[in-house]
Amino acid sequence: MNQGVSTSTDKIIVDKSRSHRNKAVSKTVRANRERLQSGPSNGSGFDKEMLSLYVASVLQGAAAMPILLMMIAAGGLYLTENLQIVGWLIVALVIHALGLLAAQRARRKDMTPEAVVYWRRRFLAVQGLMSVVWVLFLLQECQSCVPRDFGLYKGVALLVALAATAIATILLRYALIVTFAPCVALLTGTAVMAGRGDLVALAIVLSTSLAFLVYMTTRMRRANIQILSVQAEKDDLIAELEVAKSMSDEARRRAEEANLAKSRFLASMSHELRTPLNAILGFSEVMFTEVMGPLNNPTYKEYTGDIHRSGKHLLDLINEILDLSRIEAGRYDLNEEAILLAEITEDCIGMVQLRARTKNITITEQFEQGMPAVWVDEKAMRQVTLNLLSNAVKFTPQGGQIAVKVGWTAGGGQYLSIKDDGPGIPEDEIPVVLSAFGQGSIAIKSAEQGTGLGLPIVQAILAKHDGEFILRSKLREGTEVIAILPARRVLQTVPAVQETAAVARRRKSFA
Template identity: 55%
Template sequence: MVAGSMAVQRSASADKIIVDRTKPSRNSEVARAIRRTRDRLAEQVGSPAFERELLKLHAHAMINTVVAMPLLVVLIAAAGLFAGMNIDLLLWAPLTMLGYAVLALVARRVERTPVNELSLGKWSKIFLLGHAVSGIGWVYFVYVQCDACGFEPFPVVKAVILLLAIAVTAIIASALRGALVATFALPVAVFAAAGAPSWSPVDVLMVILLAISLPFFTYVAGNFNRSAVMLLAFRSEKDALIAELETAKSMSDEARRRAEEANLAKSRFLASMSHELRTPLNAILGFSEVMATQVLGPLPNPTYRGYAQDIHDSGTHLLELINEILDLSRIEAGRYQLNEEAVTLANIVDECCHLMELRTSNKDIRITKEFERDMPRLYADERAIRQIALNLLSNAVKFTPSGGEIRVRVGWTAGGGQYLSIRDNGPGIPPDELPVVMSAFGQGAIAIKSAEQGTGLGLPIVQGLVQIHGGTFDLQSKLREGTEVVATFPASRVIEPMPALATVAVGGRRQ
């Protein structure tokens, strides 16, 4: 039995803090989720879906830069004609641009094809073949001569132009592995073969430079490719996480809607059961009081009289509990009707302090009252204001130790409203238990261990009543320093004092 009760207490406390996001267990769950996400990212790299996306990226890059390489070819041809090169250069330029036009057509076809319908092997081979075709123009460029230029190291110029074309292609075609080699492997080989007969030191240096540049820029293009893959992986994971978040959000919204409907149905049910719950209790209280006071005749057995008094006390406690539940239910269901009138906040609070004098004197607790004078009246429900003050004072008396002090203040707020503040020097409430004590039936650990028994409905009722009046409720507490609660009423409920009206004397003169 003891173990069962302890388990129930543990489960109840767990239910109270289930929404606490600062717990270490939740942090560890987040860490595990991050590790799982990273593992999924590592597994997705290199998948066929990613390769299709890379193929799409390559087609997009080729279309966006369709003018870049032909423009470079036109500039080279214009410079060559200006230097006096022969007609071979005019044949090379259209041939090379035709190769890039074929690449652009292939890229346009790939871009228009849905990604899930792309045949990875087929279109990769077509793209590589298109790059090889565009490389034929650069092979022809290697054989172009300029006898009329009067410039002996003309192969150096061709090597520099080839090096520039390799660098531009490495950037543009990085999304497709092997595109750079397919385009310039043959031109570089032909350049080396064309310079073989002379093998001048300059030609050897250019051949070595081109031979080194091709694997170097291939490595650079590979790095670009890996970066693109990682970006695709992160984008894919982001889309998956967004989808999961949307699913979880829709499920949460549905669960919240059902919970709100169930809570509203519960509140309406309890609010409508007031007569059915109170009628039998009134009979129990009435007959038990008749028996305890021996109105209809003496009870010879004193034990029976004690039982009757116990029945009356228990019934009174149960009636108070039912009244609190019904009040909270009416507040939650929006059926709490305010009987608004002009009331004086300080007078109501002062009367409530007098009602608590018996309890405070038994515990040797001193109540210090600080009320601002000449405060105008509030347009509020007197019964609700009285219930707010009594609940807050009752809590303060519960938790204030013998010989302690309760400070009650009534005054102006900065915005022109009025406030009620009650501060005690009790044990205080831990910060992580503040949401618990503000929930219905919630009680902190200190309250369970040391304070008088309560239902845990006082603060939620006070908060609801203050909110119905358009005000705010604030609870501040520190361990071993005490607790302060502040109920604030807005300036719109403060009744401005009317100016004095001029009276008319008997003679008709205004006074």
Template identity: 55%
Template sequence: MALLRSDIADKFIVDRTKRHRNSDVARAVRKTRDRLAQRPGTLAFDRELLRLHAHAMTGSATAIPLLVLVIAIAGLLAGMRGEILLWAILTTTCYAGLALIAHRVSRMEIAALDAPSIKRGFLLGHFLAGLGWAYFASIGCGDCQIDQFPIIKAIVLLLAMAATALITSSLRGVLIVTFTLPVLVYGFTVGGSLEPVDIAMAALLTLSLVFFAYVAGRLNRSSLMLLSFRSEKDGLIAELETAKSMSDEARRRAEEANLAKSRFLASMSHELRTPLNAILGFSEVMTNEVLGPMQNQTYRDYARDVHDSGQHLLDLINEILDLSRIEAGRYQLNEEPVNLLYIVEECCHLMELKAHNKDLRIVQQFEPELPRLYADERAVRQITLNLLSNAVKFTSTGGEILVRVGWTAGGGQYVSVKDNGPGIPAEEIPVVLSAFGQGSIAIKSAEQGTGLGLPIVQGLIAMHGGEFQLHSRLREGTEAIAIFPLSRVMEVLPALPTRAVAAGGRRR
């Protein structure tokens, strides 16, 4: 049973039972768009601001209580007893309650935050802390030995307002809620003395409250901008993740399709070649009348047609397999020193019969004494035969094919095959160079082809590090040039002197 499942999984490479991911991708994009559409004042932004305020309160939970503790110790040292202790206990308790609320909010999921109720809770906690500062503003120091005690109270209130403005800037209105009552109490306390310094300090506290409220508002806008930028950053990251998931999915499907294609070709090549070899063998036996003469000429013609068709189909299968191996990077080059002149001349000789049947003339222009190339002889032969076959196929009767072999300007070697056929329009050259692509004029005026010859040539030349060029003009002909680089040209070894050769022969 396990073997059966493995065979099925191997046969159907692309798993169609998996849920399609387009719906997930669309949902992720929609969620990202919604997040980018959030603006200050919305519920999501209020939750983010409350979370920022909770983090700020948690991170600075000891700052203002430490200030309260320092003031209480200083008051005790100055002779103040019960009132300063009671104030310190009440104020520290209020800030401890605020810290507990902030800690609970910071641990909650952001989607579960009830923004209005939590905001009211924070404002109520800060108002209670403000009652503690109002009590501090009402404390007198008749028995202590501190001169200008109202000025010291004003300085302490200024420090507390500054610290509160910095810490609670994420939540609008906290400073006003906390210190409006303490400033009023301070003004009421020092208002009866009519001392210019006390009145000036009351006015300074009032102006400071307005100024610090303005500063807190600016910091609140900065927090909003920070949240906006973070939201946009998160949205861009989500977009990138979505695009990456889509590209990964497309790459996975492409790899699966390529694997399925490779396995299909490997399987079908074996399945097709086995009966084709039998068809070619038996049709050749019948054509050559090995087992005895055939009386009917029609049967002999049919046997010849069967053999030619089978050979054509076998060539087609070989071309498809060669192209698939080249594209997959599995074509192995058997590199050795080869003579380009000899290979091209031999290929021209092989194509002479086919050219003669169409009354075509093959003209050879070879530069003499070219050094050897370090290349795959089979690949070079296939390149040349494909170019010659295309030229013979697309050249009209009575035409001429010019074959040239020589040096390139960069020191490499080239093979050029030029015909005077119908040519290729400039816009169709990329089509011709693609797999199974054929030009419109060529389809109408030439034999049936697979469109694999030039892509195979292009792939084999690229594997040798060379370059393939195709130049064509409509109704003037086409020139195909296969260029092998300088790195493939082998150096010519110098000839040994005659005396050294003779001496070596005598020693042997």
């Protein structure tokens, strides 16, 4: 093997850690999906998210409740002119501050399932303390106030506080009941015992409002859980798409690396096989031509001829594999120069003319005159032309005809067309014929089977020249192959600038 080639570049490099990461992500996605599908209907699977949202809402609306409490206290102070309401306000603000402190501490903690239960109880305890605040507010008395006015004030204040608490604690289950159920129970008991109509009416309104708000907050909490569920499903789908894309990219990368390693291996092996094969061809030719003396046994001479022909066929196969693998590995470099497509085609026709005559095949030429040169790799274009002509001669029957044309394309490029009247190719076999090592049914039945690399090499060489290859064939009507070079490959000759009469007179005056 060639020692100059780095073996590290010929290895299939596989990053196995990527597959491990894909498995981990897939496992997480499956766990999340199972959690969503098997979670209870009350949304307990989203307790962490709901509690986190509640903490965020408490901290964001930290100033709303103190403002409401101060407005209620200001109204009471205006009606009663009693400083007891100020004491009530201080107690309420202290309890509210405890809730804010608990929210700040909870935000900094990792919300494990155990922590979620712990902090929910803490927040419900704070709401229980707030229930004491509202019970104390309900027990406030005013001897100098009109009973109806003071009752109306307390009723309006409790309803506003009930609505505000419902909005603030919508994400904390049972918070509204814990906060106002004692107050409603106390008011109902007082109304029944006192027998006052205004207190009964207030109790009915407050209890009805509490029941309605509990119902509405429950519905809204379920709606929030549904939104979280949809969001989680969307996140899982995105994660699955990311996993699928990652796995697809990994599979494509491995396939590309495997294909590149295969091409490098073939190129290296083909190069190494040609060295001993050339020796076999050389010695078999020497023996067949009897350069070193006659072979007394004619059978041996026949064997040497078989060895030489088989070695020549094997060398052609190795050369084709080498060319294709070099192209696939990106190591096929073009040595471009200006050549005439018609001249190359004519030379290649001369090379296959002997084989065509043995089969009594007529080759007709139709070349457009005065065509400029094209900027291509001469060796590569000769290989393209010889491959196409050899295929045409191989599959054209005895006494057939081959038409060769070289001309202009509609876009200003040049084309080479080779058409035979052979058996043709079935339409469904054309993709097979154009693939590497692919052979149609006609080629398989033919006595002159090839390697199936000729047309793929032609396509690859034309692609390197930014050209195009077209194969048209119909069963029992023949085959036409067209090699097209683009207009930018054509070297247009610039006509000489004609000397005008004015320029001629000026030149003569200077003379």
